[in-house]
Structure formats: structure tokens, C-alpha cells
Amino acid sequence: MADADHPHTLGEHALVTIERIGELRKATDTSRQRFSVLLSEIDDQEVLVFALLFRDAGKEAAARIQMPAGAQDAVEFLISHRLDLSDAVRGRDLDDPVTARLLADAIGTIERLKLLAVLTYAETAASHPEATIPWRLEQLWRTYLVAQRELTRELETDRIQDLPQSLAAGAEFVKGFPVRYLRARTNGEVEVHLKLYELSRPTGVAVQIDRIEGAYKLTVVARDMPFLFASLAGAITSFGLDILKAEAFSNSKGLVLDTFVLGDPKRTLELNPPEIERLEDLIRRVGLGKTDARRLLRNRTQADPKKRSFSPQVRFDSEACDTATLVEIVAEDRPGLLYDLATVFSSTGCNIDVVLIDTKGHRAIDVFYVAHAGGKLSPELQATLREKLVAAC
Template identity: 30%
Template sequence: MTSTEVTHEAEDSGPGGYAAARLRLLTEGARSGPPRRAALAALTDDWLAGLFDAGGAGRGGASLVAVGGYGRGELSPRSDLDLLLLHDGSDAKALAALADRLWYPVWDLGLDLDHSVRTPAQARRTAGEDLKVHLGLLDARHLAGDRALTASLRTAVLADWRNQAAGRLPELRDLCAERAERQGELRFLLEPDLKEARGGLRDATALRAVAASWLADAPRDGLADARRRLLDVRDALHLATGRATDRLALQEQDQVAAELGLLDADALLRQVYEAARVISYAGDVTWREVGRVLRARSVQPRLRAMMNGGKRLVERTPLAEGVVEQDGEAVLARTARPERDPVLPLRAAAAAAQAGLPLSLHAVRHLSATARPLPTPWPAEAREQLVTLLGAGRPTVQVWEALEAEGLVTRLLPDWERVRCRPQRNAVHLWTVDRHLIETAVRAAGLTRRVHRPDLLLVAALLHDIGKGWPGDHSVAGETIARDVAARIGFAPADVAVLATLVRHHLLLVETATRRDLDDPATVRAVADAVGSEHTLELLHALTEADALATGPAAWSSWRGSLVADLVKRVAAVLAGDEPEEPAAAAPTAEQERLAVEAFRTGGPVLALRARTEPAAEAPGTAGPEPLGVELLIAVPDQEGVLPAVAGVLATHRLTVRTAELRSLPLPDGVEGSVLLLDWRVAAEYGSLPQAARLRADLVRALDGTLDIAARLAERDAAHPRRRGVAPPPPRVRVAPAASRLATVIEVRAQDAPGLLFRIGRALEASGVRVRSAHVSTLGANAVDAFYVTREERAPLPDGKAAAVARELEEALRG
């Protein structure tokens, strides 16, 4: 059925015919995107015009006007109808009857309606008071009635907008900034709002309004296509959900991707991010130009320019060879010759970032169109300019984005294409892969005073996740890519090897520090063997911190920083020639002995809570002493079920476990048995810590079986159900080979949840193994825990037994 036939069906059948034609149009598989939006708008135009004419309004003095998105002819399946009933005020009674004949059929069909009834004078006055109303009227489109009335309003509204641009555009800019602060950046969000977030449809509409002011215009290349792609995604979202929503929630992304013919949700997000990046960059350029024009208008001509022969002389301050500052931007000098100077793009970018200036749109486009490619390997100056750009700190971001917008980054680093706009589906990450790499370089720039080779640190920061665009372990793939890129950039072979090591092992320190026993010589020796030298260790330490800080607040803390620093200190000693010693059984402290004696005397658990802090100097990345959690000491006569009982009680009191060590202390001579000593680090999820007496009382009940921990945790989960979303991946349990000579290390990766450690402890107890220590690490919604387990005789498990325990534990967690 053609759009004309659909329109005729709607006209012939009234509201019911419109509803049927609308449904047929939305379910046509062959029609989507702009054609469907235009056809839906045309269908709705004809239906509303029919309602208007049936109301006897053909006489003049009134008109029906579409505004906002409907005015632009962009009707998504669940878009509301923005309508203005415009009149000359001559017949109030007839106007009220006409309004009823228009609005009620719309409501009867369940369509959302945003309507108003105004004279042209009232419409202009309201627009003057409300910026959003004014923006909607800029897209006013005549539907029915007195066409001259609509035309006169459009002319007046546009004239008002242009005459008031000096005041209205700063107001619009502030509105966009406030919305961005509230909704975030569309190009980085896992569940973005396609309309409200920065780089979304509202920003695209704002750029149209700026162009309508004749004061400035947005870069047009790719802007219309980016806007179309976001509208297409919104159409598919409306069809998938059946709701008028702009929020691209996780649980709908696969269905929306299928509706658009995309491979999967990642392909969908990448397309959304690319569109948002185009709109965001266009906005940055446009608002800079608006500011420049308004500043120029506010200064008297004799103060802002000198006249010489009728020509305006603009002040241009040199920044680097071929690069000058003009009007608050870095631009190319008149003598610059990109076609003869292949280093100029990097030199201009480095100069702009060092000066804290944006790189002008004209300069970037001219460089993109005319600059010669760099030879392989790069000349030394090109390598130095890249390092200078990366070391400029926060200004690097806007300059790098300008280079990316015009394709210069992928021309310099072809491997960048695979990580560009690539989403990261771990909630710990704030950024896409490419932006995370730049943010890591920004963070690394603040740590260059700590290392002997700042250039290697900065380039490693840029490349450490470059392998995420390839299948398999991104660190392994990244090592290969880093070798190739570093050689192409012109680093010496020894430096290439260091960069490859840094990329390959950029997660080594934090994963080892938080998941392994640092007192175990095998742990320290394995890290030393992987790193190879003290200088590489120094660089890896700084890269680890920069990477974590650039990931997000959940990825770095004073606790993690202190563990990494402790590991680095131990590894540095080994690399300097000291051999790690087998840990001897540490003598109990006076407090531990006191608790053990009291537990033996009372026959029940005894515990103590004590807050621990770490000075800023020993906790990198912090501004002052910060808590490392709370030390929880528990002594209890050795018996079965202690680990799950303690873990369960802590979970019911909303305490998060960070580390857990367990050891046995023999009882005094002549007394059989032992006391189990637990030295744990815990932190309150929120609120204050529970009283030690309450913890002890619940622990006593958990050990004697009168407290059903599993039931209590289930009740809490039922009372606070989790938000519906994509099902998490199943848990994975493995035996870490050769991780320790003293115990078997079993590593658990699972969705973090209250009581997870309780379930793990219960499963390990059922497997008949003893837990010597536990190292708990949580990254966003993912728990990565390591358990050092032994046989009764304190020896590692045989290979077959270890594999069986891992299988049983994984089955228990899946169940």
C-alpha cells in the first residue's frame, strides 16, 4: 500500500481509519527511517486537517500549526503531537468547539498531545518568556486553516529570534550545558537517553536554532546523517517497547539492534556513539563560534581591530612553527605548508594542547585535506610531538577529539579504528575504549615526575587497551599491536620491548595485589619474572594507577593503592637481587592471643573491630589519610562451618569483605584442639558499622544452627528486588596453576551479590577443604575472588581433587 493509499484510507474512515492506516504503516517491514517518519507525518497531517475542516473552520481567522518535532515532520511511532491552534480572537465560542473537535479524537486514540490555543501576539509573548516554546515555534508548519495567519506568525517568530539572538543564544547554551550535566554524555552511557543526553536529539535541534539565528552555523559534514541515525534508533526503540521512551535500556538493546538489522547490541551502541560524537563535536565548534561573535560585537571596533587600508588586522600570537593563536583558537600560520610538512598535524595539536586552546575547525580540516602522510618509521620530531600532546593533561581531550572528527587519528594510528566508539559493558568503566585510552594518558601526565621515561609511560597509556578491538585476551592482542605501533612511531628496539611488556601486563599489579597472597614467595617471583626490570616496574606502577583512575571511582581506592604499593615494594626487592623467603608462621599478636585465650575459656566466638587508615604518602592517588576499611578479628574454637557462618553474618549486617585470612592457633599444652583465628578487612556498604556485640550474638546463633542465614538473605533479596535487566553471565571457577607452592588457588568470577561469599564458603566446606585465606575484589557488578585452600595436612590439593572442587563450586554457584 502506498502512502497515498494509506492517506485515502484514513480520510475515508475517520479516526478508526486513521488508526488502522497508522498501524499498517508502522508494521510495514519494507518502510523505515525517514520515509516512514515522513509518511506518518503526512498521514497525521491529513487526518488532523480533516478534523479541522469538519469543524467548520474553513472560514479564516484560525489555523492549525504543527510545532517542535512534529513541525519538522519527524514523527516516531510513539511521538507526541505538538499542536498550536492559532486564531485571531474573533469568535471565542466557535474556537472552543473547534478545539474540542480536534483534541478529543487525538486523546481517544491514546496519542500523547501537547497543545495550546493562542493568538499570534500571545504566541510571541509566550515565546519571549519561555525559550523552549520559542524553539518549538521555529519549526512551525502549517496544517490547516488560514495559511496567511500561520505565515505571519512564522515570519514574526523568526524575526524575533534573529533580533534577540545576542540574548537568546547564551540562554540556549546554558540550557544545553545544564541538560548535559543532568543527563551525561550520550556517547559514553550504557543506557543513554537519545534525546536529552549531550550529543542527542535536543542538541541537534539546538544547532538548527543557532543556524536560524544567522549568527553562526554548525559544521554540516555528517550532522544530518548523525541526526537521522539517532531518529532511526528511537523509532526502533518505540516499536520494541511500545512506549514513548527515549531511554535505550540494556534489556531492549538486542531487540532494537535486530529491528535495525544490526549484528548485536554492541554494534547498536557503537552506531549511537558515533552519531553522538558528531553532534557533540559540532556543538563544541558552534558554541565557540557563537562566543567569538558575541564577544566581537560587544567590543568597540576601534578596540577590537586596527584598520589599515580598509583591512582588519587580527592579532596572531606564534605557538609553534606553522601554528599561531587567533581569537582564542590554535590556527595555522599563513606560511604553513601541510603538503610539505608531514609533522604539522602533530605539531599543531601539541601546541594547541600545551596552550590549553582548541584546535580550530578550519585548521583541522585543512590539515586533513592536505597534509602528507608520515614516513615509516616516524621522524624523531613527530614522536616527540605525540608525546607532548599526550603529556598536556586535560586539554589533550578536546584537541584529540578534533583530530578524530576529521579522521586524522586513524590516519596516524590505523589500529585506532577498532577501538573508536567501542562500548565497554562493564559498569565500572565511565568511557568508551578510545576515550578511556585518552583519559588514561591524561592521568598519566600527572604521574610523569615519578618515572624515568615519561615518554614510554604516556605512549603505554595510549595503547594499553588497544587490543580490545580484537578477539581473545585484549592484553595479548594489545602486546602485538603495541610492538607494531611503537616500531612504526620510531622507538628503539629496547623501548619497543618495554612498551610491549607494559601493554601485556597492564593489569598484572592490581590483579595480583587484590587476588593473591603477597606473603607467598611464588606470587612475588611470578610478577618479577613477568616485569623483568626495576625501570619497567616503575613504569607499570604508574600505568596501573593511571589506568584505574581513568576507569572510574570504583576501580581505584586507597585500599587498592596500598596493596599495589606493597606488591611493588616486594617485587622491587626481588629485582634488586633479594630472594623472597618462605613465610614462617607469624607469632600471634598480643591482641590475637588475648582473643584466642578468651575463645578457649568461653567456648564461643570472640571478636574485635578496629578502623584502619593509611597515610596519603603510602596510598597513591589520595589527598590525605583515608580509611582502608575495618579490621575484624575473630577467634573461635576450631569447628566446621566457621567460614560460611562468618561470611553470612557479615552479609546480613551489610558488611563488604575485602580480604580474609584464616589460621589455627594451638591451645595450651595438654589441651587438645585449636582456636581458629580470622583476620578480615571489612567495610560498611552504607551507614555506620554494627556493634561488635550484635555481630557476636548472630555469629553464635549461626554456628549453633539457630540462625538461618540463607533464609534471612533470601528475605532481604525479596524485599528489595533488583531492577530488570540483561541476565549476567554465569559464574566461572578455575584453578590457578602454579600460583602458590603452599596452597591451591581457586579463582571465582561471578556476579556480585549479598551473600556470595557465604555461598562460596558453604560450598568449599562441603568439598572437605580448608580455606587458608581469601582475597576478595569487586569491580562494579563483578566479584573476582581467590581462595587459598589446602588439605587437612595443610598441603596443596592434588590436581584431580583441585579440579573436582572447582567443578563442585561452580555448580553450586550456578544453582
């Protein structure tokens, strides 16, 4: 039945929330457009609709239809945490750092935060009079930013110190990685990385390529060295593949774990399976410093800034942590963009500690934690980097 918070019956309310999601794609006002951008950045929008439609019955429904494990986890999270953001709007001091930490601990990853923010948007837009919605959406957006900034800050500041008992013996190699590493991965994935780590010990690098839904996942475990991340990105680009997502983690022992989700627009790997082994060999040689990525890309066409559909945005945040500077870049995606950006950092003597890359359509959202001479970037170096990064876009 209907109540004060939900003017429709539960069945009607679920359908109205889904309708609000559909309308969001065509939003024209600023208060909704921000959530429209978040929606466009969500990979599995079906999970969102499923959670809105089934609500508390969603966990059992997802299991009954044998939804993939990752999607089931996302549905369960949305159902269990669907009130987290709205409760924070109503009852928390958003200027209190404790609020940010509580939200980050509850939500866990930026990807889940986006899902939860859009779900809360739909609930808000379906439950309140139109006249009050702009104010409510402003408060929701502010809450989203509080959690997003804390989760981004934690990429560098919160490192794994103690291992969960559920992890396999020998998983000590993950110590020093960002806490996000464990939040965003299953124990099975950690075990795969452990095997790669063991394979890397004799030579210094191990590589694995897996087919995933509509794409390929490249995982690299290696010893850190200058230009490593840029070189790996360059090697991928030279193969004609698109980098859809990427994460790069390192620890104080010089161990690097890089993962890339790759698009295969020319179906090179699909139609020619031996090319997978050739790509693995190329990445292995690049990871050992035996192949120079610059030579692989020497004949590529340079990007024309005049053809950009929007201007790149570069943001520096030196308050995010004590040891490095957060650099966020939003730019039009193109082949070789990640290689060019990472090369800018490495060529100016910067050390890339953490990388989180996402691409939606033609829009790349790249987050780097970068240090120079063991500390944060100076204002002068930030100015130099800004100019070079914008030019590289």
C-alpha cells in the first residue's frame, strides 16, 4: 500500500522508479544531468533496474534465475544499502569527516557508489512532490561527492596491512596495495593473482589474458620500473586494441599489479587466437624492458586538438593524502591517450603510485596518484603538468 514516503503502492512505486531512470537519459536540467552522467558510467544498468523492480525479493530472484555471481553481489549490495545515501542526507553532518569515512566503509568502491547514487535518485524522484525535488537532488549530489572524494582519497591513503583469514596462504604479496584491491575482488581473483605473482618471481614479470563478456582482461604482475605503466599502455595501443578500463597498484616493495580491460574493435584476437599469445609475449618483453613502446608507436598519427568534441579537464588535489597528489583527467577518449598521459608523468620524473581508468563512449575518466621526489607535486610542477597533460589530450 502507499505511505508518506511512497505515494504509490509498492508495485506502482517500483515501476515509477524505473520510469525515472528512463527519463534520466534525456535530462536537460542541471540537477538531473549530473545523475545522467553517472548513469552513463554504469556498466551493468540491468542490475540497477533489477534491484528497483524486485526490492527485498531481489536477492532470491537473482539466485533463482542464476544471475552471474558478480551481478548477484551488486543486487544484494543495492538492496542492503539502498537507504545509506538518503539516511546520510537526512541525519548526518556532511562536513564531518566521520560521515565520509562511514559512507566509504559501507559502500566500498566508486563503482558501487555510482549505482547507489542513481538508485537513490530514482527513489527520490519517484517519492516526492516535484517542487521539492531540486533541493533534495542537490543534497543527494553533495552526499555523493562526500563519499566519492573519500573513496578516491583512500585509493592512496588506505593500504592493506592485515590480510583477511579467508585469503589463501601465500597472499602476502597484496600487502601494501590499496584497500580497494580487496573490496573490488573476489577471493578467486586474488588466488589468480597469487599464481601470477609466483610465476613472475623467476623472471620479474607474468602475464595473463582472459576472455570476459564482450572484451578481454589483461593482468600483469611485474617489478616496478620507470615508464612501466606508460609502456604497457603503449604496447596495447600498438596492437590496435582499446583500453576500456585499467587499474594499476604498487606497494613499497616495488611490486606492480596492472589490469586492463581491452576492447577488440577489429576482432583481431577473436578471429586469430594465436595473436593472444603474441600479445602476451609482447607485454612480457615490455614488462622486462626488452621492447621500447616508443618504437612500437613511432608511425602512429598524432591527435589533432582541433577535432576535440570537448575541452579536457585536469584537476589536482594535494589534500587527498600526505604522500602524493591526486590528478583527475576527463578527456575525449582516443587510441593512445593513456600512453600519452602516463608518459607525461614519467618524463617529468613523477612516480605513478595508483591508477584508476574508466572509459564511457568517447569520454575517458582517468585518476592518477602521482608523487615527485618522494612527496606531493609542487605548485610549479602542477602548472607544468597541466599544460603538458592538456596538450597530450
